[in-house]
Amino acid sequence: MTENESDTVASFADLQLRQELLDALTGLGYEEPTPIQRAAIPPLLQGRDLVGQAATGTGKTAAFALPILQRITGHGAGVKPKALVLAPTRELAVQVSEAMHRYGHELGTRVLPIYGGQPIGRQLKALERGVDVVIATPGRALDHISRGTLSLGELTMVVLDEADEMLDMGFAEDIEAIFQNIPEERQTMLFSATMPPRISGMVDHYLTDPARIELGRAASAKDEPSKVRQSAYVVPRGHKPAALGRMLDAESPTAAIVFCRTREEVDQLTETLNGRGYRAEPLHGGMNQQQRDRVVERLRSATADLVVATDVAARGLDIEQLTHVVNYNVPSAPESYVHRIGRVGRAGREGTAITLAEPREHRMLKTIERVTGMKIAVRKLPTIADVKAQRLEQTRAALWESLQDSDGLDRFRAVVEPLADEFDVMEVALAAVKLVHEADGTITDEEEIPEVTSWPPADGRRGRKDGPGGREPRRGRAVGRGMTRLFVGVGRTAGVRPQDLVGAIAGESRLRGRDIGAIDIADRFSLVDVPEGAADDVIAALKGTTIKGRKATIRRERFQSR
Numbered sequence: 001m002t003e004n005e006s007d008t009v010a011s012f013a014d015l016q017l018r019q020e021l022l023d024a025l026t027g028l029g030y031e032e033p034t035p036i037q038r039a040a041i042p043p044l045l046q047g048r049d050l051v052g053q054a055a056t057g058t059g060k061t062a063a064f065a066l067p068i069l070q071r072i073t074g075h076g077a078g079v080k081p082k083a084l085v086l087a088p089t090r091e092l093a094v095q096v097s098e099a100m101h102r103y104g105h106e107l108g109t110r111v112l113p114i115y116g117g118q119p120i121g122r123q124l125k126a127l128e129r130g131v132d133v134v135i136a137t138p139g140r141a142l143d144h145i146s147r148g149t150l151s152l153g154e155l156t157m158v159v160l161d162e163a164d165e166m167l168d169m170g171f172a173e174d175i176e177a178i179f180q181n182i183p184e185e186r187q188t189m190l191f192s193a194t195m196p197p198r199i200s201g202m203v204d205h206y207l208t209d210p211a212r213i214e215l216g217r218a219a220s221a222k223d224e225p226s227k228v229r230q231s232a233y234v235v236p237r238g239h240k241p242a243a244l245g246r247m248l249d250a251e252s253p254t255a256a257i258v259f260c261r262t263r264e265e266v267d268q269l270t271e272t273l274n275g276r277g278y279r280a281e282p283l284h285g286g287m288n289q290q291q292r293d294r295v296v297e298r299l300r301s302a303t304a305d306l307v308v309a310t311d312v313a314a315r316g317l318d319i320e321q322l323t324h325v326v327n328y329n330v331p332s333a334p335e336s337y338v339h340r341i342g343r344v345g346r347a348g349r350e351g352t353a354i355t356l357a358e359p360r361e362h363r364m365l366k367t368i369e370r371v372t373g374m375k376i377a378v379r380k381l382p383t384i385a386d387v388k389a390q391r392l393e394q395t396r397a398a399l400w401e402s403l404q405d406s407d408g409l410d411r412f413r414a415v416v417e418p419l420a421d422e423f424d425v426m427e428v429a430l431a432a433v434k435l436v437h438e439a440d441g442t443i444t445d446e447e448e449i450p451e452v453t454s455w456p457p458a459d460g461r462r463g464r465k466d467g468p469g470g471r472e473p474r475r476g477r478a479v480g481r482g483m484t485r486l487f488v489g490v491g492r493t494a495g496v497r498p499q500d501l502v503g504a505i506a507g508e509s510r511l512r513g514r515d516i517g518a519i520d521i522a523d524r525f526s527l528v529d530v531p532e533g534a535a536d537d538v539i540a541a542l543k544g545t546t547i548k549g550r551k552a553t554i555r556r557e558r559f560q561s562r
Helices: 003-007 019-027 035-045 060-072 090-103 120-129 138-147 163-168 172-179 197-206 237-251 263-275 289-300 334-341 359-372 384-404 410-422 425-440 498-508 532-542
Strands: 050-053 083-086 111-114 133-136 157-161 187-192 211-214 228-234 256-259 280-283 306-309 324-327 351-357 377-379 483-488 519-521 526-531 554-556
Touching: 019 060, 019 090, 035 050, 035 060, 035 211, 050 060, 060 083, 060 090, 060 133, 060 157, 060 187, 083 138, 090 111, 090 133, 111 120, 111 138, 133 138, 138 172, 157 163, 157 197, 163 172, 163 187, 163 197, 163 334, 172 197, 172 498, 187 197, 228 359, 237 263, 237 324, 237 351, 237 384, 263 280, 263 306, 263 532, 280 289, 289 306, 324 334, 334 351, 334 359, 351 359, 384 425, 410 425, 483 532, 498 519, 498 526, 498 532, 526 532, 532 554
Parallel strands: 050 187, 050 211, 083 133, 083 157, 111 133, 157 187, 228 351, 228 377, 256 306, 256 324, 280 306, 324 351
Antiparallel strands: 483 526, 483 554, 519 526
C-alpha cells in the first residue's frame, strides 16, 4: 500500500478485517487505525514480510496481531502453533498476549505467553493441549525447544517485536538458534522503535523482500500534536538529588519513573527520595520477578509515587497512570532515550519527559535531538520561590473548583461560623490555606541550586581523556582508542558466553550493546573493552552481581597496550 493509499484508510473496516475482529475493536473503543496500523496491516494480510519502525506506544502490537489472527483462522484446532511472537521481556510478552486475547476472543484463538518466572508446568500443560499463537521471550522459547515441548514445524508467521531491544539484551544467538527450528517458508515481521545498523543484518538474514515502513515519532502520531512534553534542566553534578526533588515539587506528577544508569544508583537515589518525603520504590535487575511485580503494582495502585529504575528492569512497562519519565542522567544513546520516553504518551495519553543534564553532557543531548528529530527544550530549574508560588496557584485553583461545586460545603459551616464571630473571615480563610499546605508537606529542599551560566560550555571541554597511565603495557591484543579493558573474574568454565557479558553490562549500566568493544573469554576470566569514560560506572554497576550464577570480580585490567 502506498502512502496515498494508506491515507485513504479511515476505519478498521477499510482494512478488510473479519467482522469478529472489527466487533472486538469496537468493543475496546478503537475508532480508527494508527499510522503504523494503516501502513502495515494491508501488506501483512497479503502475506508479505515486513519491517516496521514506529515509536513505542503507537500501536505496533495491533499492527501485527490483527493480521496474524485473521490469517490463522480456519487452520483448525491443531496442537502445534501457527504463529510465534518473540519479545525481549516478560512484561512485553504478557502485554502482547493480553492484547491478542482481547482481539481474538470471538475467534476462539488460543494464545499462550511463555516467559521465565512463571511455573513451567502450566506452560507444558497448555502446549500439550494445543495453541495457535505463542508469545515468548527468546530464552524460555529456546528452553522449550530443547525440551521438545515446543514444536515450530508448522509455523507460518514469526514476529520479532522490539528487535533492537532483543539485540541490546544479548539475544542474537538465541534468536539464531530458534530460527534454525522454523520452516523457511514463512512470513516474517520485524518491528522496532529504532533501526540501528545491526537491525539491517537481521533483516537481510531472516526476511525476504520485505515491505518497509519507517515512521519517526512525528509520523507515528500523524494528524495530532505530540503528546509528550520534552525538556531538560542543566544541573551541576553535586546538586542533582536536590534538583530532582525541586523538579518533582514543581511538576507534582501523578506517577513517575526515574531512570538511572546502575542498580547501585537506583538504590541510593531511592533512599534519598524517601528521606525527602517521597514514596519511592526501586526497580532493577537485582530483584526477582515477584518483587518487581509488587513494585509496579504499588505504582499502579498509587501506594507509591515514584519508581526509580534501570532500563532493563523497566522495559515493556505500560502503566496507564504514568505521567512523567525522568532521565536522571542523559541516556548514552538516542535509542535509549526513545524507549524511555515511550513509557508516557502511549495510546494518545499526554505525558512529560524530563532530563537532568550535567554541563559536560550537552553534546549527547544535541545528538539525541539530531538523531530522533525531537526538540528538547532546555529550561531553567525552578527556584524555591517558583515552587512555592506554583503550589499556591494550585491551591487557588483547587479552591475555585470547590467553590464552583458548593453542594458539599454546608457540613463545614459549623467550623467556620463560630470562628467568623471571633476573627475576620479573610484570616479564617488564610489559616485554612496554611493548614492545607502543612498537611500536604513542605518543600524539603531550601538550598538554592547554582545556575549553570554557560550552556553549552564555552571552552568546549570534552571531559577527561586520560586512561590509567603510568603502567607497563601488557603484551597481547591492543586496546582500541578511547577504550579501557576490564577484567571479569568468570570465564569459559562457568559457561560464560559473549552475550552473557554484553547482557550483564548493558542491563545494569548506561552502556548499550553496541558501545561494548572486543571480548576475550579464557577458562577462568574474561576481558571486555568498554569506553574509558564509562569504565568506573560499569565496575560499580556489576559490583556484587552474578554472571551465570556466579559472583564475579570486576576491575580494570592492570596492563593494557595501545
